[in-house]
Amino acid sequence: MAALPPEPLGDDAPVFRLPTRLSAARLAAALGAAGYTVLQSGGFRRRDLYLDTQDGRLHRAGLRLRRRDRHATWQLLEGGWVAAEQAATGEEAPGDGDVGAPVAAVGGGRRLLPQATVHASGKRLRLQTPVGAEIELEVARWTFAAPDGGPPVAGPRIAMLERPSVPPAEAQHLAAVLRDLVRLRRLGADALATGLVALALPLPGAPVPTGLRLEVSDTMAIAAPKILARQAFKMWANTAGTIADLDPEFLHDLRVATRRARSALRLLAPLYGDERCAALRGALGWIAAALGAVRDVDVHRQRIRAELERAGAAPGDDAGLAAALERQRGPALEALRAALRSERHTDLVEALRAMEVAADAAPEAVAWGAAPAVEVAPVLIARAAGRIRRWGDAIDAGTTNTDLHRLRILFKRLRYTAEFFAELFGEPMRVAIARLVPYQDCLGALQDAVVGLATLEEHVAVRTRRGRTRAGDLLVLGALMQVQREEIARQRGALARLWSSLPALVKALRRATSVPRITT
Amino acid sequence: MKVAFIADVHANFPALCTALEVAVRAGAGTVVAAGDLVGSGPHPVEVVRLLMQRGVRAIGGNVERKVLELIDSGKKLKYRLERKRSGHLAWAALQLGEAERAWLAELPDRLDLSFAGVAVRVVHGSARSDEEYVFPSVTARALAGMAGDPRPAVLVCGHSHIPFTRRVGGVRVVNCGSVGRPVDGDPRGALAIVDFGAAPLVRATIVRFAYPVAETMRDLAARGVPGAVPEELERGVKRKGV
Numbered sequence: 001m002a003a004l005p006p007e008p009l010g011d012d013a014p015v016f017r018l019p020t021r022l023s024a025a026r027l028a029a030a031l032g033a034a035g036y037t038v039l040q041s042g043g044f045r046r047r048d049l050y051l052d053t054q055d056g057r058l059h060r061a062g063l064r065l066r067r068r069d070r071h072a073t074w075q076l077l078e079g080g081w082v083a084a085e086q087a088a089t090g091e092e093a094p095g096d097g098d099v100g101a102p103v104a105a106v107g108g109g110r111r112l113l114p115q116a117t118v119h120a121s122g123k124r125l126r127l128q129t130p131v132g133a134e135i136e137l138e139v140a141r142w143t144f145a146a147p148d149g150g151p152p153v154a155g156p157r158i159a160m161l162e163r164p165s166v167p168p169a170e171a172q173h174l175a176a177v178l179r180d181l182v183r184l185r186r187l188g189a190d191a192l193a194t195g196l197v198a199l200a201l202p203l204p205g206a207p208v209p210t211g212l213r214l215e216v217s218d219t220m221a222i223a224a225p226k227i228l229a230r231q232a233f234k235m236w237a238n239t240a241g242t243i244a245d246l247d248p249e250f251l252h253d254l255r256v257a258t259r260r261a262r263s264a265l266r267l268l269a270p271l272y273g274d275e276r277c278a279a280l281r282g283a284l285g286w287i288a289a290a291l292g293a294v295r296d297v298d299v300h301r302q303r304i305r306a307e308l309e310r311a312g313a314a315p316g317d318d319a320g321l322a323a324a325l326e327r328q329r330g331p332a333l334e335a336l337r338a339a340l341r342s343e344r345h346t347d348l349v350e351a352l353r354a355m356e357v358a359a360d361a362a363p364e365a366v367a368w369g370a371a372p373a374v375e376v377a378p379v380l381i382a383r384a385a386g387r388i389r390r391w392g393d394a395i396d397a398g399t400t401n402t403d404l405h406r407l408r409i410l411f412k413r414l415r416y417t418a419e420f421f422a423e424l425f426g427e428p429m430r431v432a433i434a435r436l437v438p439y440q441d442c443l444g445a446l447q448d449a450v451v452g453l454a455t456l457e458e459h460v461a462v463r464t465r466r467g468r469t470r471a472g473d474l475l476v477l478g479a480l481m482q483v484q485r486e487e488i489a490r491q492r493g494a495l496a497r498l499w500s501s502l503p504a505l506v507k508a509l510r511r512a513t514s515v516p517r518i519t520t
Numbered sequence: 521m522k523v524a525f526i527a528d529v530h531a532n533f534p535a536l537c538t539a540l541e542v543a544v545r546a547g548a549g550t551v552v553a554a555g556d557l558v559g560s561g562p563h564p565v566e567v568v569r570l571l572m573q574r575g576v577r578a579i580g581g582n583v584e585r586k587v588l589e590l591i592d593s594g595k596k597l598k599y600r601l602e603r604k605r606s607g608h609l610a611w612a613a614l615q616l617g618e619a620e621r622a623w624l625a626e627l628p629d630r631l632d633l634s635f636a637g638v639a640v641r642v643v644h645g646s647a648r649s650d651e652e653y654v655f656p657s658v659t660a661r662a663l664a665g666m667a668g669d670p671r672p673a674v675l676v677c678g679h680s681h682i683p684f685t686r687r688v689g690g691v692r693v694v695n696c697g698s699v700g701r702p703v704d705g706d707p708r709g710a711l712a713i714v715d716f717g718a719a720p721l722v723r724a725t726i727v728r729f730a731y732p733v734a735e736t737m738r739d740l741a742a743r744g745v746p747g748a749v750p751e752e753l754e755r756g757v758k759r760k761g762v
Contacts, residue, residue: 035573130569131619169565169615176566179735180537 014080014161014175015191016184024123024139027159030182031137035130036174044138045121050192051093053110054247056205061106064192065099066118074099080190081171082162113246114147115204118155118191124162133170138162144195148244153198155191159184206237206253214423220376221369224268225355227420231261232352239345242291243337248298251336255291258284261352263416267380270368271357283348290339293332296451297325303452304480311479320473321480324459377421378513384414385506392499401450401488404495408443415440418509428512435505439498446491453484523635524548525696525712527644527678528581531561531612532700532753535709536570538731539699546713546727552631554678554696555581555644558624560748561700562739564612568620580627581644581679582651587613588625607746632672636716641672645679653680660689667691674714674722681758683710685724694724700736707733707756 018027028038047069052058058065064077067088074094075085084098093112094100103112122140129135142155159178161171178184187194196203212226212233234257241250262284265277301322308318339345357369368376388410395407415436422429460477463469524543529536543551553576558564560583571578580588586606590597590613600610616624629650631642646652647668654666654677667675674692682704683697697710708728715723737750752758 033573035569130573131617169617173566173569176533176563176739177570180534180566180732181570 014171015187015189016159016178017187018139018157018159018184020157022182022184024125027137027139027182028125031127031174031177034177034181036177037128038125039128039134040126042124043122044124044140046119048118048120048191050115050118050195051112052115052204053107054113054205054241054249054253055110056203056207057106057108057110058103059204060207063102063106064190065094065103065112066192076102077190111247113241116147116192116195116199116201117145118195119143119145119152120191122157127174129170129173131170133167135166135170135174136162137174142191142194144198146199146201148240150199153195155194155198156187158187201240202233202237206234208233214373214421216374216424218373218424219369220268220271220371220373221357223373223421224264224271224357224369227264227268228261228352228355231257231264232349235261235349235352239340239349243340245333248295248302251291251295251298255288255295258288258291259412260416260419262288263413264420266413267417267420271361271365272355273358273361273365276358280348280351283344287339287345287348290332290336294329294336296455297329297332299448300452300455301325301329303448307452307480307483308476311476311483313476313479317472317476320463320468321456321459321477324462325455373421374424377417377424378510381414381417381421381509381513384410384417385509388414389502389506392502395495395499401446404443404492405447405450408440408447411436411439411443421513425512428508432505432508432512435508439495439502439505442491442494442498446488446495449484449487449491453481453488456481456484521550521636521717522546522548522713522715523640524551525554525642525676525694525714526551526699527554527696528556528681528698528701529553529558529561529567530556530583530698530701531558531564531567532709532731532736533561533563533566533570534733534735535700535731536567538729539709539711540570540574542711542727542729543713548713550635551576552633552642552676553578554642554676555579555627555650556583556678556698557581558587558612558616559583560608560745562736562743562745562748564615565617565620568616568623572620572623577631577633578627579631579642579644580624580629580650583609583612584624584627585629585650587616588621591616591621601746604747608748611744611746630668635714636719638674638716638719638722639670639672640674640676640714641668642676643668644677646677647675650679654693654695655680655682656684656686656695658686658688658693663688663691663693667693673720674724676712676714683712683726683728685712685726692722692724697726701753701758702756703758705756707754 024041048066050064050066052065062078066075066077068075072088073085074088075082076099077083084102086094086097086099089095094103120138120140120142122138125137125139127135127137138160140160141157143152144155145152161174179186193203208230212230214223214226235254238250238254238257241247242254262281265281269277304318304321357365388407391407391410415433418429418433422433456477463473524546526539540551551574553571557567557571557578587609590600590609597610597614601607603610629644630647633640633642641647644650646654646666648665652666658666671691674694676694676696678696678698680695681698681702683695685692685694694712694714696712699709699711702708702710706728708730710726710728713725713727733753737753740748740750
């Protein structure tokens, strides 16, 4: 799958593509005609490791973080320029200081993950500007390497202003001279974005390509492939991170994309046909099961520390639960990796990426495809909301947790349906979707507690079978099970209170879909 | 010999670079600039430095005069940025460094040159005023005052942003148009190539050239030039008088 087109840099971004015929010496001569003098020229070689959080928070904020090997420094870039730097002391992340503080503020404590390595080698020209200031220009070739190794990929030749302390007016002047007088073309993307495209990797946080955004004029036949391709893109973008097990959120995002794809196929069956959608949903179910086996353990691992505290367990006393979960996770992760590396998974993602309407589609399917998405979406959203109301009316104190899990799935479907078409309806739809979140949080916490309780019961059963039943452990496990039961009761109570505002939510969704708006 | 006459660059660096390339390709060994080099556009420093570096002979236009008056008046330029009509002049004044200001201050308001024995007068508006327009409809009687004394064989001017060349009352009038801010509905830049090779016969040609207008439009927005309407460049028009 092709990566995203690179994000454009700021208008003053100092990176230019250099034609092969233009050597450093010829470039220096061209700059001489604009009043620049070369004070010094020398070769250089450098390696920059770029980092970002799993969800690309720095990228979204227009920032880049890189570790520069030559001087062992951390550099924070904004709009292509070095905004701050500090000496590197550790390997993982910059500490407090010029770089560490803004990264921590934007990154929100999320782990920084390597995105790509950019090697640059070439010549560095120290130039005197027409008014006597000094500025450094690098004439180099980039080579890119993926974080997991693999063969390096050659990048473009570039001319780039590098020096962090360059006077802004002089940098602006040199950039204008390079662009207008020497006629160099701006690269339009920085080293990381260019490298990720060359390496066929997604940008940090895997933002959805703009080409997959819905337009108000889209018919269902145009909107449907976009909706599915978005999920395919997210699945593709999170597969490598899940296999490498760098951050549990890769697995979570992959699982969400898988669920959304299944939901979308259910929704779009009138266009693609029941049989075709059922086959793909079956394949997605296979991946979803493998993902769920690991994710459930991850969720339990994340919750266990707080729950042990709540249960009053002594520090470090977890009744062997952490080790058991670790043992459970290992084989589940291996099975998942095997599934994700399989041809079946690759074919599945590819099939979702390019879902064309069959040439021999039934007349009803063709008619459904010709309908404008802005007219079909309100019907689909109202239908999903109607199912929830019907289910909800039957809820009482005797409703089982299994039924509430079914209700949770219905809420997910409603949210996914609303999100598939959200761009068509602008801000009111975003607000309405936000009102769905408390229901999902409540039902999600309830289900996590149900799964947690089942896991604990299984753990106790296994230990009992093996004769490893220390009284202290049983007390801890019993207390943990009680925490789960209390959580289940608490969330059921919360759901009952939330339910009273459901009609208002349904009304907000209906209002949001009444007028299509282009999202800006 | 061929001479390129340019005017009204209005701080449009991509247009100036293209104009200089066009002049070289046309075989012009000399370039003369007829004022309004800065103002309105986003690249006053780039334009002045390039003209300085290339040793282009230039005169000042009404915009240079106003920018220098603003600088000399000692008024706080930052407060004048808000002014609707003159904000761009204050902005240009703030961008220019000492070297660029000094170069502009040295510019004469007219040049009397001789190419292959032909007397050429270069003015911005007219010989009387840098704010007087010489339009294509100019009559011989009107031109008598505009060309100044002694009457030149060739009068080169700008200011109106409407390029033309015409023989009027025995004077070859060459209005170079505008390099960086055309207003005649053609968004391409304009310059004049005058061939003195067969003197006393003078052959003048107006050359229109396309330049990367999008870059200038982007910089107008990015650099925050007060009162700028980037779309005007794309359409080659101006809402109000030049």
